[in-house]
Amino acid sequence: MAISYRPMRAKDVRECATLVATHPVIGPRYADVLNDLRAVWLALLGLEAFRAVVFEDSQQSGTKIVGVGVSAFVSDEFLQSLKRPPFFWVGPELTRRALRGESPLLSDRAVREANTKGGLNLAVWEGAVRAELWECAEAHAAVVSAFVEQHRGFLLKEAVCQPSTREFLEVILRSGAQLLHEDGRYVDFGDRSLDEVFKMAHYVGLTRKVALCRVGAWAGLLFVYQAPQCGFRPSEQRLLLAALQGVTDRELADELGVSLSAVKKTWLSIYNRVSTHLPSLFPNGVAIPEEGERGREKKQHLIAYLRDHPEELRPASL
Numbered sequence: 001m002a003i004s005y006r007p008m009r010a011k012d013v014r015e016c017a018t019l020v021a022t023h024p025v026i027g028p029r030y031a032d033v034l035n036d037l038r039a040v041w042l043a044l045l046g047l048e049a050f051r052a053v054v055f056e057d058s059q060q061s062g063t064k065i066v067g068v069g070v071s072a073f074v075s076d077e078f079l080q081s082l083k084r085p086p087f088f089w090v091g092p093e094l095t096r097r098a099l100r101g102e103s104p105l106l107s108d109r110a111v112r113e114a115n116t117k118g119g120l121n122l123a124v125w126e127g128a129v130r131a132e133l134w135e136c137a138e139a140h141a142a143v144v145s146a147f148v149e150q151h152r153g154f155l156l157k158e159a160v161c162q163p164s165t166r167e168f169l170e171v172i173l174r175s176g177a178q179l180l181h182e183d184g185r186y187v188d189f190g191d192r193s194l195d196e197v198f199k200m201a202h203y204v205g206l207t208r209k210v211a212l213c214r215v216g217a218w219a220g221l222l223f224v225y226q227a228p229q230c231g232f233r234p235s236e237q238r239l240l241l242a243a244l245q246g247v248t249d250r251e252l253a254d255e256l257g258v259s260l261s262a263v264k265k266t267w268l269s270i271y272n273r274v275s276t277h278l279p280s281l282f283p284n285g286v287a288i289p290e291e292g293e294r295g296r297e298k299k300q301h302l303i304a305y306l307r308d309h310p311e312e313l314r315p316a317s318l
Helices: 008-021 027-044 075-083 090-099 108-116 137-151 164-174 194-199 234-243 249-256 260-277 293-308
Strands: 003-007 051-056 062-072 120-129 156-163 176-181 204-207
Touching: 003 062, 003 137, 008 027, 008 051, 008 062, 008 120, 027 051, 027 090, 051 137, 062 090, 062 137, 062 164, 062 204, 075 120, 075 156, 090 120, 108 120, 120 137, 137 164, 164 194, 204 234, 234 260, 234 293, 260 293
Parallel strands: 120 156
Antiparallel strands: 003 051, 051 062, 062 120, 156 204, 176 204
């Protein structure tokens, strides 16, 4: 088994919605809106507030999708409404509101503004793997790794989720997250067993204040933040996000739907920006990308920096 993840594409949405529909735990939660999930996700794909990945097992013939992870940046009003009893299932409620034209997902502009000042509310829409992987340690590790990588570098205020299995509920709680009590407080452990908690709508989450006090817990990594230095433009960020996968410029052009010359011009713009704001990053202070070893070396330096500083690739008001 070799599980990896990548951004969800339009062609993946049908299979991902089917995975949710056939999931014995989360499928029934959707009830009357189950058949609408595909259309809603397809309409939201590409928005800054809609974060979606698929998990694949490359050792299976044809590289099979074995899981899906979707989260959203939501309004303060929605976050407060989900904290008021009676608790509800977040994914189905987000689907219903989107169908009514009342989606609580932030606009692209609102995401940029909140990520620059004030902070974002993160709600996990759905995270699920196929039933045969429920007790697979590698699958759990892949989901956790993807979740952290997808959301690290954002200015988060609070994060909340509803694990798809009893096993993953325990994993999340061990990570440093807390259960939301009916009085609106997060607590380390409620007065009920996890089996009882899992049977009903429940929330597991963490606030920024608590997270930064939990040294060593992976959930706390989500809330580590520093302001970006480079101020990359959205087109530059899109190229850099794709480049993190280690692809060639020609593959970048195909992935982004642009010409090879446009890719090279974007790299030049990126290097010039970095040389202005982080002049010590490149060897010898050279900003112009050359072909050959020196060009590859500069790109490696930049990619290594971005892996440690994901805030440079997050939307922000410039």
